[in-house]
Amino acid sequence: MARLPDYLEPQNVWNYFEIISQIPRGSGNEKEISNYLVNFAHEHNLEVIQDEALNVIIKKKGSPGYENAPVVILQGHMDMVCEKNKDTVHDFLKDPLDLQVEGDYIYARGTSLGADNGIAVAYGLALLTADDIAHPPLEVVFTTNEETGMDGAANLDTSNLKGKILINLDSEEEGTFLSSCAGGAKAHLNLKAQWIKEEKQGLVYSIQIRKLKGGHSGQEIDKERANANKLMGRILFALSEEINFDLISINGGAKDNAIPREADAVIQIELADKDTLIKKVEEWNDILKNEFKKSDPELEVRMELIREENSEYLSEDTKKKIISILMLMPNGVQTMSMDIKGLVESSTNLGIVITDKDEIRFISALRSSVASRKNDIINKMKALSRAVGASFYIKGDYPAWQYVEDSKIRSLFVKKYEKLYGKKAKITAIHAGLECGFFAEKIKGVDIISLGPDMEDIHTPNEKLSISSSQNTWKLLLSVLEEIK
Secondary structure: OOOOOOOOOOHHHHHHHHHHOOOOOEOOOOHHHHHHHHHHHHHOOOEEEEOOOOOEEEEEOOOOOOOOOOOEEEEEEOOEOOOEOOOOOOOOOOOOOOEEEEOOEEEEOOEOOOHHHHHHHHHHHHHHHOOOOOOOOEEEEEEOOOOOOOHHHHHOOHHHOOOOEEEEOOOOOOOEEEEEEOEEEEEEEEEEOOEEEEEEEEEEEEEEEEOOOOEEOOOOHHHOOOOHHHHHHHHHHHHHHHOOOEEEEEEEOOOOOEEOOOEEEEEEEOHHHHHHHHHHHHHHHHHHHHHOOOOOOOOEEEEEEEEEEEEEEEOHHHHHHHHHHHHHOOOEEEEEOOOOOOOEEEEEEEEEEEEOOOEEEEEEEEEEOOHHHHHHHHHHHHHHHHHHOOEEEEEEEEOOEOOOOOOHHHHHHHHHHHHHHOOOOEEEEEOOOOOHHHHHHHOOOOEEEEOOOOEEOOOOOOOEEEHHHHHHHHHHHHHHHHHOO
16 A cells, blocks of 8 residues: 655644554454544544444543533544446455545546545544644534445434534535535335236337436436426336337336436337337437436437237226326425525435336435425325325435524535635535434434535545645634633
């Protein structure tokens, strides 16, 4: 592993960043890094708690003159996303990261860097060992498994914490302070499949939707991009108004949190309806190209002849219910925030449709920064499932961090940032999940802010961390802590 240059400041921060970069810490593989943090605390005579989820809490008394100041929670996650280039030889279960410096940036050769959220761990350890920094009593919380479900934060016992001020260090843009995040859940609607087994002559076609732009179902949901599953529902409904057809299967999307780019429906028609089908598919190609000419200019609806006979297809009742679900399932932006202009408040994405032997599965990722709005979306889906006789359940439910207009910690960060750097800070929110939601839910009245230094291309082998921005964020953090008496 290449070492970081000794001239990098603050040296203590980069020293710990280098140390933790030698320890494998992919999500689900945090035992070694968690134990390192516990041993670190013991070596420095600090109070430490490690729980069954491998979360670690390290406590430090306030510096002289700050013994009775309000307790501050500093929080970040110890795990990282493990990605590497195809030609890179690297075992994330045992190999250290190969840190490199180029200009103002640190990166890892051929792999993701883990600055998300390794820089928070480095900041925390540097503060815990410093004896020349003025600060209030600190409770430094390192959580696990953030990247794959926030299981650490979900299982953290916050009764071990006294702080009512929380500084989350898991953001990626200097001078941009997050004040809210969406909560979310995965909604599963499963419709029992009724199959008709019958040898039947006729033309079997695959109707295909291709070349949609897709994107992240949180960050890109406001861009009005087409959802292939929803479009297929419109096409099938229109066809059912014109011709008789049997539905053999429908599949679309790959991930619930990605706007689906492709969908396929396999249908069987009588030979006499061939021209009508061709005409309707061409019409829908034109209709959708016009509707989404800005957001999805490459959109394409096409059909392909597969065979001229079939022995099994879904019942007419199942077909109608599938089309109804596709037509009526909530999707896209549902409400906009009244507190933060331009922020999506709640949304849902029908990300996956799968035809299995026993059932047709519809999986949606829904998000909202207001819990009641999230529950409203869930209830609409639940009502739809009851109407068609489908099963419905929720998985991976995580809470929102709702915007609070009066935040003393946010105001303090804004004041200090503008004083230090002569620039206006940006207050915003994110339509995605942060661990802040769990802390807001568990610690009543906690005042939260999320911030961090500039990073680029996180979760990829191109990930890089700005050295100067990390210095600026460190300086800002110390300035704020010094003010809390």
